[in-house]
Amino acid sequence: MLQNPKTAPVTAATADVNEGSLLDEGALLEERRAFSQILGLDDLVSEEVMIAALTHKSYAQNLLVARRSAPHLTRLLQNPPQPAQEKRIPALELVSRAATSLARWSATGFSTVDEATYARRLEACRACPNLIAPPDRQATLYRLAGAGQAERTVCAKCGCVVKNKARRSTDTCPAPDPDNPGLNFWGEPLPAPAR
Structure with a gap:
């Protein structure tokens, strides 16, 4: 089984998910256990990952898709989406x-x-x-x-x-891979900075 790189202890704090509903500490712990088992992890997913999975349906779906690919699952577990992170491009x-x-x-x-x-x-x-x-x-x-x-x-x-x-030969991923300096998430070299 895969080790979860972002396992976090349960805190006394409750999490606000889905428009005002609250998960108490016990319910959140049970959700973390169940989700960790589904993902095939030895350790519990962190509170941050669990809350992100509960509040971002697509993040939860991506975790499920990536559960058979340790590098992709690890990347997702290390980078759960933040509520204010979603950027709207004009x-x-x-x-x-x-x-x-x-x-x-x-x-x-x-x-x-x-x-x-x-x-x-x-x-x-x-x-x-x-x-x-x-x-x-x-x-x-x-x-x-x-x-x-x-x-x-x-x-x-x-x-x-x-x-x-992804289909075009002239395009590249703009996100640097945190595990592989100089490469993007596609595993390809990052473009040289513009001068």
Whole structure:
């Protein structure tokens, strides 16, 4: 079984989850035990991870998907989403980024990566704590770009639809991998800083 890198002791504090409902210490401990068992962990998930899983449905789904992949599960356990962390990228900036990405991609004749690279990139994206559902305020833009509203398909770091971004040979993941300096979450070299 996988060891949980962020096991935390139970505190006397209660957690506010789902619009005012409270979990007392005993209920939270039982939830942590059950969820740890489902994930195949030897240790309890931390309170922070459990609360994030209860309040972010997509984070819980990503943990379940990643439970058979120790590196991805470890990354998710070490980086639970924070309530104020979700960043909304302005619509004008999204359009600008999309146009820039499309221009770069068209310059290569719309080249794509091979299927193995695409599958590896998508697996990393699905286990990434930055994967979010398309923001409601920008639903039309994301639908046009191919994102499904019912699933988590958008990168909170760059605003891209991950299934499209992962396919393009000219795109790269913007998030540095904390376990591998110089690489992104896709396991590829980070781009050189602009001068």
